[in-house]
Amino acid sequence: MAEVSNSKLYDSNTGIALGRDACVVIVRTDWNADFVDRLEQGSRKILEANGAKSIVVINVPGAVEIPFAINRYWDFHKYKNDKPQAFIALGCVIRGGTPHFEYVCQSVTQGITQLNLMLPIPVIFGVLTLDNSMQAEERLGGPLGHKGEEAALTALKMIALAGSISSIKK
Numbered sequence: 721m722a723e724v725s726n727s728k729l730y731d732s733n734t735g736i737a738l739g740r741d742a743c744v745v746i747v748r749t750d751w752n753a754d755f756v757d758r759l760e761q762g763s764r765k766i767l768e769a770n771g772a773k774s775i776v777v778i779n780v781p782g783a784v785e786i787p788f789a790i791n792r793y794w795d796f797h798k799y800k801n802d803k804p805q806a807f808i809a810l811g812c813v814i815r816g817g818t819p820h821f822e823y824v825c826q827s828v829t830q831g832i833t834q835l836n837l838m839l840p841i842p843v844i845f846g847v848l849t850l851d852n853s854m855q856a857e858e859r860l861g862g863p864l865g866h867k868g869e870e871a872a873l874t875a876l877k878m879i880a881l882a883g884s885i886s887s888i889k890k
Contacts, residue, residue, distance in 0.1 A: 741773045744767055749810070759848070787832060791838075794839055807875075
């Protein structure tokens with residue numbers, strides 16, 4: 721099981737300084753809003769505590785629409801002063817009685833993976849894919865950590881990593 725205790729994510733001494741003065745765009749879904757609200761709250765808490773200068777929130781109807789919104793936002797802001805340094809995708813997809821769950825999860829996962837390869841900035845996967853509501857509770861401050869906080873920490877570390885890679889000399 722992927723428990724936060726198996727990770728050094730919360731350790732800021734892992735060789736990557738957390739990104740300060742970052743502009744981060746959170747793209748979140750309207751579905752399962754009570755859980756997604758808590759993911760966003762956790763992300764905001766970490767971003768604000770680490771000095772993010774700008775946090776933009778975009779709401780989309782569902783998880784499948786997340787990659788479109790990220791790509792569109794990037795296209796309109798990549799040459800502007802408010803250009804983001806990272807995107808965080810937040811959502812909660814709970815299995816139902818049809819194969820729809822698999823299609824949605826596969827679509828959003830592939831879309832975010834494609835964006836990570838296509839865009840010059842990180843796109844963080846903070847979409848919960850769950851069998852039931854109890855699993856959401858376990859991932860929103862329960863025994864499995866807080867996935868919103870983890871997504872924000874990942875974004876900050878990836879912003880710093882992207883900056884440090886560009887300064888590495890051969």
